[in-house]
Amino acid sequence: xxxxxxxxxxxxxxxxxxxxxxxxxPQYDYIYLGDNARAPYGIRSFEVIYRYTLECVEKLFEMxxxxxxxxxxxxxxxxxxxxxxxxxxxxxxxxxxxxxxxRPTAEVIGTYSKTRSVGILATPGTVISNSYPIEIEHFYxxxxxxxxxxxxxxxxIENGELDGxxxxxxxxxxxxxxLAQSENMDTIVLxxxxxxxxxxxxxxxxxxxxxxxxxxxxxANSLADYLQRHPWMDEQCSKNGSRTFFTSENDTAAADKxxxxxxxxxxxxxxxx
Numbered sequence: 001x002x003x004x005x006x007x008x009x010x011x012x013x014x015x016x017x018x019x020x021x022x023x024x025x026p027q028y029d030y031i032y033l034g035d036n037a038r039a040p041y042g043i044r045s046f047e048v049i050y051r052y053t054l055e056c057v058e059k060l061f062e063m064x065x066x067x068x069x070x071x072x073x074x075x076x077x078x079x080x081x082x083x084x085x086x087x088x089x090x091x092x093x094x095x096x097x098x099x100x101x102x103r104p105t106a107e108v109i110g111t112y113s114k115t116r117s118v119g120i121l122a123t124p125g126t127v128i129s130n131s132y133p134i135e136i137e138h139f140y141x142x143x144x145x146x147x148x149x150x151x152x153x154x155x156x157i158e159n160g161e162l163d164g165x166x167x168x169x170x171x172x173x174x175x176x177x178x179l180a181q182s183e184n185m186d187t188i189v190l191x192x193x194x195x196x197x198x199x200x201x202x203x204x205x206x207x208x209x210x211x212x213x214x215x216x217x218x219x220a221n222s223l224a225d226y227l228q229r230h231p232w233m234d235e236q237c238s239k240n241g242s243r244t245f246f247t248s249e250n251d252t253a254a255a256d257k258x259x260x261x262x263x264x265x266x267x268x269x270x271x272x273x
Contacts, residue, residue, distance in 0.1 A: 003064030004029035004244070005237055007071050008056050011039035011158065012254075013193030014071030015261035017101060020216030021069070022243060024224055029242040031063055034258075035273065036249035040154050041074045042123025042192070049125060053079035054087060055273050057098055066236040068098045069223065073122055073191050073215075076100030077129035097233060101215050102126075104222035105189060106135035109143070112211055113187040116143045119178045121202075122191030124149040132191060146185065148178035150192070157194045158257070162201065171198065172205045179207070189213045197261065246271040 005028050007018045018032050035041075035056050041049050053075040060068050070076045080100040088096055109118055120132045126149075133145040152170045161167055179185060188210055190196060196214050206212060227234040245268045247254040259265045 002236055003066055003238055004031045004242065006030075006057075006060030006063070006065030006068035007032045008053070008060060008068060008075070009034050009070075009072040009193060010041035010052070010075060011036050011072075011154070011194070012257050012261040013154070013157075013195075013197075015258060016193050016196045016214075017069075017071040017216045017219050019261075019263055020220040021071075021223055024217070024220035025227075027239045027241055029238045029240050030244070031060060031065060032243070032245045033060055033271065034245075034247045034249070034254070036247045036254055036257075037273075038248065039158070040123070041072065042125040042154060043151065044125065046078050046129075049074060050079040050082055054083055057083060057087075059271070059273060061092065061096060066095055066097070067233055068096075069219070070098065070100045071193055071219070073101055073193065074125040076102045077126045077131035095233075095236060099223070099226065101193070101219050102131050102135055102191075104219050105191075105213070105215055106132065106139055107222070108218055109136055109187065109189065109213070110140040112213055113143060115184040115186045116140075117182045117185040117187075118143055118145050119182070119185050119188040120145060120147040120191045121150050121153075121174065121178060121188060121195065122147065123154065124151050126191055132189070144182070146178060146181040148174050148181075150174045150195075153198060154192065154194050157197050162198060167198065167201055168205075171201050175202065175205050179210075185210060187211045187213060190215065245269065248273050 127147045156167050255268045258268050
């Protein structure tokens with residue numbers, strides 16, 4: 001097998017991660033697949049998220065991707081482990097791999113926090129999974145993790161309401177609820193790939209001493225390290241610098257949003273899942 005690296009998200013947020021991956025590793029070929037027609041995933045059940053995510057991973061495998069990155073916290077929290085431990089083992093060759101975004105973040109979060117009190121802002125699905133506390137405990141048992149679900153942030157972002165009064169209200173509301181859980185919290189993880197688009201607004205209502213952590217560069221650096229440590233996978237990834245974008249939504253409607261999240265205008269192709 002010799003093909004592009006697949007990058008998947010339930011919607012557009014994964015493009016904020018993909019942008020950093022492509023910037024860090026520009027020589028590789030990439031296929032981005034956004035399941036926008038069925039977004040958001042964050043409010044769905046474990047079984048539905050697992051089924052949708054597996055369908056998209058399989059589609060990327062069919063398109064020749066030996067390696068797929070789940071650039072979605074909800075999919076990483078609720079589907080990644082099942083896909084890695086069950087589907088890859090029973091249905092695919094050892095040459096296929098699927099990686100997520102939560103573990104890379106957990107691996108480095110201890111280097112950000114001095115007070116050892118960390119907050120997570122995420123979708124309800126990611127919070128309910130408890131994936132962040134579990135993963136962070138594995139690497140940094142001395143860190144206390146508090147979580148806050150933000151169910152209305154993704155709809156606000158996807159509907160272009162970043163500058164409206166609703167955004168101010170709900171950003172301040174969820175941040176205050178998170179910060180009230182700890183007096184010495186000094187680090188907050190933006191645990192959804194949509195949230196970087198709301199970063200100026202989030203920063204506006206975050207105390208100056210609290211550090212906001214985005215995942216894009218963390219995941220990109222983790223992928224670079226993974227490929228260096230696994231040369232057999234690196235050899236399977238084609239390197240012509242190409243980028244192809246697919247969405248399960250109407251491609252015309254998606255083009256503007258893809259450009260907003262990716263940072264530049266790109267051609268978007270429709271795909272049926």
